[in-house]
Amino acid sequence: MVAIPWLPEDEIWFPPPEQALREPDGLLAAGGDLSPARLLQAYRQGIFPWFSDGEPILWWSPEPRCVIYPAQQHISRSLKRRLRKQDYQVRYDTAFAAVMSACAEPRGDGAGTWITAEMRAAYQRLHQLGHAHSVEIWRQGRLIGGLYGIAIGRIFFGESMFSAEPNGSKLAITHLCQRLHQQGYYLLDCQVYSDHLASLGAVCISRPVFLDALNRGAAPTIQDYWYRQQN
Incomplete structure (x- = not known):
């Protein structure tokens, strides 16, 4: 071994x-x-x-690394119809702990969660420091989907997502990609491939390509783009 x-x-x-x-x-x-x-x-x-x-x-x-280039996100016809309904609200960073809690709920496959109490405390600390962020989809006062991750420079590192209603996580990723594209982010890191992510336009890239993006977009000298004014 x-x-x-x-x-x-x-x-x-x-x-x-x-x-x-x-x-x-x-x-x-x-x-x-x-x-x-x-x-x-x-x-x-x-x-x-x-x-x-x-x-x-x-x-x-x-390796390989699963990523979404914000400008190249795929939006299916059904998701476009869901977006047009506009019966929901998108919020950022108003319920970070609630999003983490929802992401930590047991999934249908019966597998346990990796979002342990130790992990939750660590990422909530990062949120308090302005590095970790949540994307939240609300409908009629209820949190129906969302995701959380880390923003460093011009890279957003996605950690986990959830849906309490159909398409909840897809709405969160779509609005996140729109924001990232508007603010000049290089990519959304999704870590590991899944069919769900692929349906949203995620692709797999080699480690050298991914590390090159980090060198250009997440170095300590790169300003934080999350709080830039949106056009």
Whole structure:
């Protein structure tokens, strides 16, 4: 069995993403903590945490990488009809904790959630610091869909989404992509491929292409685009 590095809690560093395992795909390191500084450093390097209760913190950087280029999002005919109804409201960052809670609810496949209490506390801290954001779809005062993620520079790193009504998460992604396109974002990182994401225009790109986008769009010197005025 191939060993992976164990990260200390008193130093913030990660091995190069190119050292990630092929099986399981993308496993790079374990240990460390979920401090804001470590999480932001991880995302800038194309790395994210993903683990279950009872496991150590596990860090991943899979290849290929699933992304959506905001200007190239695919909107199906049925989704266009849903968008035209306009019987819902889109809000940002008004119910971050509620969105995380909804994303952590058990899914129909019976699998447990990876959004542990530790993860929820860490990302809510990032939200308080202005790095983590929620996209919320409301109808008649009820939260019917949404997603949350991290905005760094000109990259949005999507983490999880949910639907309490049909198309709830699709509405959230669509409005997020519109905002990202208007504000000059390079891409929306979706991490791992799924048919649901592919139906919305997600594509898989190689690690070098993804890391190049991060170097251009998520370096510490790049200004935060999330709070730019929309035209």
